[in-house]
Amino acid sequence: GAVVSQHPSWVICKSGTSVKIECRSLDFQATTMFWYRQFPKQSLMLMATSNEGSKATYEQGVEKDKFLINHASLTLSTLTVTSAHPEDSSFYICSARDGFQTSTEAFFGQGTRLTVV
């Protein structure tokens, strides 16, 4: 089956520093990847959609300069949280869709728990 690997699973960083989260599709080519944010016991909120080789499309209210998304290849998308602050602490989840197949659903990574201290 389709596997999406997200790394790291958890990370702690100091305020003001940047942290990068990777999302890899291991056995398919992900033409589109999605980045979500989830607070405890709440729903997944879509942050942005990234298409390979083009700029990401951000949802309303999401700061583009703070959450940098790069989708440079068909198997890798990265989310960089720049100048992180404690309020950025959250659970970040990526999902990837195989645009070359008829499969409709997106496959999820295992998520990254970010704690900013």
Add this chain to the structure above:
Amino acid sequence: AQTVTQSQPEMSVQEAETVTLSCTYDTSENNYYLFWYKQPPSRQMILVIRQEAYKQQNATENRFSVNFQKAAKSFSLKISDSQLGDTAMYFCAFMIEWAGKSTFGDGTTLTVKP
């Protein structure tokens, strides 16, 4: 814009019993997909079941089945013979066929009691 509503924040069921989780949605689209995802304490999102809007037949996957009422924009999940491992948060999700991105409901926390 699409909205997904799960009106039951928490539910519980006795082991081996049946439970139904509710979901309603709103859209003006004709071609879309609906999903139920399970998120256990590990927080890994697991696809439980999928329904194509153009199919009238309700989807089933072993102990999991849906009641899809397109006119009413309702998509409930029935779990039969509940097991302790079914304890998790369940999300209903909607996806426009061409868009690929999903809109999620607020989730229902299900506890299966021994």
